[in-house]
Amino acid sequence: MSFAHLHVHSEYSLLDGLSRIPTMVTRAKELGMNSLGITDHGSMYGVVDFYTACKDAGIKPVIGCELYVAGGSRFDKRTGDKAYTHLTVLAKNNEGYQNLIKLSSKGHLEGFYYKPRVDHELLEEHADGLIVFSGCPSSELSTALIEGNYDNAREIAKWCMATFPDFYLEIQRHENLDFLDPLNAGILKLGEELDIPLVATNDLHYVDKQESTLHDVLLCIGTNSNIQDEGRFRFSDESFYLKSPDEMKDLFRDIPEAVTNTQVIADSTDVTLDFSTLHLPQYRTPGDEDADTYLRNLCWQGFDSRYPSGADDSKKERLDYELDVITKTQYPNYFLVVWDIAKFARQNDIVFGVRGSAASSLALYCLGVTDIDPLEYSLVFERFLNIERKEMPDIDMDFQDDRREEAIKYVTEKYGHDHVAQIITFGTLGAKAAIRDSGRALGMSYAEVDRIARFIPTRVGMTIAQAFELSPEMKDSYDNDPRMRLLIDTAKGLEGVTRHASTHAAAVVISEDPLIDHVPLQRPTKGDESSVAMTQYAMEPVAKLGLLKMDFLGLINYSILSNAAKLVRERHHINITLPEIPFNDPITYELLASGETTGVFQLESPGMRRYIKDLKPGSLAELAAMVALYRPGPMEHIATYIDSKYGKVPIKYPHPALEEILKETYGIIVYQDQVLHILRKFAGYSLGQADIVRKAMGKKISSLMQQERENFTEGAIKLGYDETIAASVFDLIEPFAGYAFNKAHSVSYAVVAYWTAYFKANYPIEFLTCVLNAYEGNSEKIGATVNECSRLGIEVLPPHINYSDVAFSIDESVGIKPAIRFGLASIKNVGAMAIELLVQDRKKNGPFKSLADFSRRGGTDAANRRVIESLAKVGALDTFGERGQLVASVESITQLMQKEAQLKDSGQSTMFDLFGSSVPAPLAEIQLLDAPEPTDREKIGWERELLGVSLGPRILDPQYAPEGAIISKDQLESLPDGERVLLAGEVASVRVTADRQGRRICFAGLEIFDGSLIDIAIWNRAYEKTSQLWFEGSLLQLNGFMRRRDDELSVHCDQASELDVPENIALKPPLQIEGQSNNILNQAATQSVQINPEESLNNSSLTSSEANINHFEPNQIDHDHSKMILIHLTETDKPEEDQFLLKTILQTLLEYPGNDKVDLLISKNSTQWRLEMPIIRTSYCDELSQRLIELIGDNKAISIETEANTSAA
Secondary structure, X not given: OOOOOOOEOEOOOOOOOOEOHHHHHHHHHHOOOOEEEEEEEOOOOOHHHHHHHHHHHOOEEEEEEEEEEEOOOOOOOOOOOOOEEEEEEEEOEHHHHHXXXXXXXXXXXXXXXXXXXXXXXXXXXXXXXXXXXXXXXXXXXXXXXXXXXXXHHHHHHHHHHHHOOEEEEEEOOOOOOOOHHHHHHHHHHHHXXXXXXXXEOOOXXXXXXXXXXXXXXXXXXXXXXXXXXXXXXXXOOOOOOOOOHHHXXXXXXXXXXXXXXXXXXXXXXXOOOOOOOOOOOOOOOHHHOOHHHHHHHHHHHHHHHHOOOOOOHHHHHHHHHHHHHHHHOOOHHHHHHHHHHHHHHHHOOOOEEEEHHHHHOHHHHHHOOOOOOOOOXXXXXXXXXXXXXXXXOOOEEEEEOOOHHHHHHHHHXXXXXXXXXXEEEXXXXXXXHHHHHHHHHOOOOHHHHHHHHHOOOOOOOOOHHHHHHHOHHHHHHHHHOHHHHHHHHHHHHHOOOEEEEEEEEEEEEEOOOOHHHOXXXXXXXXXXXXXXXXXXXXXXXXXHOOOEEEEEEEEHHHHHHHHHHHHHHHHHOOOOOHHHOOOOOHHHHHHHHHOOOOOOOOOOOHHHHHHHHHHOOOOHHHHHHHHHHOOOOHHHHHHHHHHHHOOOOOOOOOOHHHHHHHHHHOOOOOEHHHHHHHHXXXXXXXXHHHHXXXXXXXXXXXXXXXXXXXXXXXXXXXXXOOHHHHHHHHHHHHHHHHHOXXXXXXXXXXXXXXXXXXXXXXXXXHHHHHHHHHOOOOHHHHHHHHHHHHHOOOOEEOOOOOOOOOOOEEEOOOOOOOEEEOOHXXXXXXXXXXXXXXXXXXXXXXXXXXXXXXXXXXXOOOOOHHHHHHHHHOOOOHHHOOHHHHHHOHHHHHHXXXXXXXXXXXXXXXXXXXXXXHOOOOOOOOOOOOOOOOOHHHHHHHHHHHHOOOOOOOOOOHHHOOOOOOOOHHHHHOOOOOOEEEEEEEEEEEEEEEOOOOOEEEEEEEEOOOOOEEEEEEOXXXXXXXXXXXXXXXXXXXXXXXXXXOOEEEEEEEEEEEOOOOOOOOOOOOXXXXXXXXXXXXXXXXXXXXXXXXXXXXXXXXXXXHOOOOOOOOOOOOOOOOOEEEEEEEOOOOHHHHHHHHHHHHHHHHOOOOOEEEEEEEEEOOXXXXXXXXXXXXXXXXXXXXXXXXXXXXXXXEEEEEOOEEEEO
């Protein structure tokens, strides 16, 4: 007598099932079972993986689902009505599988209310081919029996018998359930009375019995409770595991037919999933022309367009070859669909590109899908598509993220709403999440759990086991603290389990047939009934079923590029087309060589900035190589790559025959394409075969690798290579095959990196304005970008009700040169919806003349307390009064605005309307409440909270920096790990917690002089000595050691003291004091005028506006100053000495406070640049003049300019 588990919950019964599919299938096989079912709650998420695993193990998969059934109609969604029951449903055959898909899909798309619910109508409509059990104790029939309503249970059973030819009464036996014995007695009675067969199930939720404790913790995570809660949801005993057939026979020895029937049912099922047929959408060609012919014609037309001067035979042969492969693999329609999407994007000025290996296709280049010539960069087509390849190639498209939805909408409308869906993805419990979730479920304190979680490095793919190897502290906690051992063991048991479902950020599926014929669907995780549906199967199962999946990724950098190009066109009347940007722009490469790549795609991280500065790339190829190398694994070769470029180390080739393949990367294997070429060169593989081997190498299956090693050696010997050499070459390429990068992808991303660098180098204010808009709401990015603007001398002005646009904009109305004005919608709690009509009114009818005028015209959307309070706190309303009074009067301002808006919206008129708009209705002036003006610290706090960055006065001034202190984050990033540093700044955040001995430790954020925030760790010994210093707003200096983990920087503090700053200091914006004169960005940013040194002193037209390179707007300027001090400097070929001199000069000037202005005149190669230093105010005297002359070493270095006249000092 055999047995099959047919009521089974895998981990895809999210946060309820713990059974991992591979483990579950393996265990069933070990126990001698030849069949196994899957019946997850309401969904079919794991079906394809389960089916594949069962087939691989040689056991029959029985596909099912435990459906939720609504009490009435699935369309009834009464508030608070959570009434639903369970029903166990299996697919008997392919028709049943199709009906199961439809039931699950419609439960989600039509019946979702707390749960995806079907109803009796749907069950009757899709009953064919199903095997149905009465269900668990939560089923409709069982509920009736538990409630003592036998007659109702009988009617339910009769309905099931009439609806489903294969209907069984499900019976379960577990301990500690008082209702279970009476329930089972009722089931047996029904079975006997109505002659309904029985089926025994175990409601399996985990594989092994000892996992019951882990499963209990998982339930706590899912229900947001902990194991100490008495009233929490829990299972009655530890019997819900994958029991052996003998255990089930013994459990149901009094009704053996219930066990036998499980095998009968399993044997009766026959569901086959088709993984061999493609279901690609058909592109409707003009006149129904053959798709292959139409594609070829398009490609050759594009070929002539791409190579207007003609092309050699090799290019034509390459296109012919690609088209033949596309035909043989039956993908012409696929390529036409992609071409059509690209054509739509181009016609609608949507910036897009391709990712991955698709850029290696000449056919796609000729179709206009990609703008990268694969022949120019030696990209291997076989890496993308070849005859030997069994799976569909990926053509992943990136769109500017603010217009991605337009592309999805176009595809949906063209192919049909029911033919297009987004694709689901599943989040799993990663190492840190497993620790934190387990800790909460175990009832442990946040501090205990957080301490352990922080031991785990932040790295993709990091596991708890790996963290053990990397973190002695974690291992020590495990060995010496039983509570921590329990936490870590629990987390390890749950690590990797599926936690939640979400919508994939990019993936879209398109089908020729309605998708519901192939995959179950549901609503996207953040959608409603009108949203594009989402598959219940993830990407790999979707592709396996022969459906066309594509990535439509929204790339924020494309939005930045698109909007920057528009701004340049508006301001400079220059039309920049991205593909036409030259790849030989010297200003761009100078920017890259400087390492100042904040805002540049792929090149922003501190590590990448260091390497790109060392490399000083001079071509797109070198930029692509850096994109490929800067990843775990290949990173260890970056130093060799750079040193080889500059001849610091000799270029080494493993074998002379590899020189041609590895020459462009200085002897280092960087790309997967190079691995393919080596396999072909040494062992005679075709490029298609080589790609198969590369993928096998990446999987690191030892038996497979041994076979490939033998094949490679055999091929190499046939080509005349020595066996020893062949073995050494194979040993070389084997590790690289796993982590070498796709060259086409590297080049594609290098192009985007170059484009962003081009705009930053040539049009910095336009570029950075678009960066700020792109990262609205991301305070970290906003802060970093504002600091970058400051470094470049681009002023970022605070929000102003009469000058700000909805978004960040370029403001040319204030100051000598253009500045960036903070957008009103970028203020927290405001948003575009509240402010758009207000800004439109201001642009149409002029600025707001008073607070009363603003209240009258502000509109309904802005008449919100949080909106007005936020505007007031950040100074956007300062033009109407003192900030303290405005904040105190928010309530009355809001009430008046609401009253005016209601009057306007109601259409009511006053007698003043008789006079038209020339006589506005009188409005009493708002009497602002008396309130003290907020301190500068309070203003800074408000701005940080609501803007993400403080734009007004700053507490910190570099003149008060202790000698040797780190001034900027750039300085810190340039130092090696373990370097002892001195920092000074303002404490921005503090979190005090405890170590495992219960001793107090502290983690703080310290804002330093350039406005950057540095993470500080203060361990117990240091904290106990300095605890009184660690509070928000505290000004202090500290010593400690720099720690670098991946790209995260922190300083471990061992000493701290108060920063000696005068109480009445004038608060100033951050000061940039290094690298100004020789920074090409500053020249581009200001479009400075080049002048002849001999003419400069007598040129009365030369003003600060002509060469203002680094401009700051101080809060208070004495416009009646009588002197302008001109300091003449000559730039040398020793930048470190020049920068030191400049820093010393500025520090000297600050020792003589006053109202005299200072400009620097810096000469280089018969060209002179004039730098305004508006933050510097000094008091000119003979002593100051003499000190400066001694520093500079030139008696004529100092001159005084009074209005238009200049005299020597």
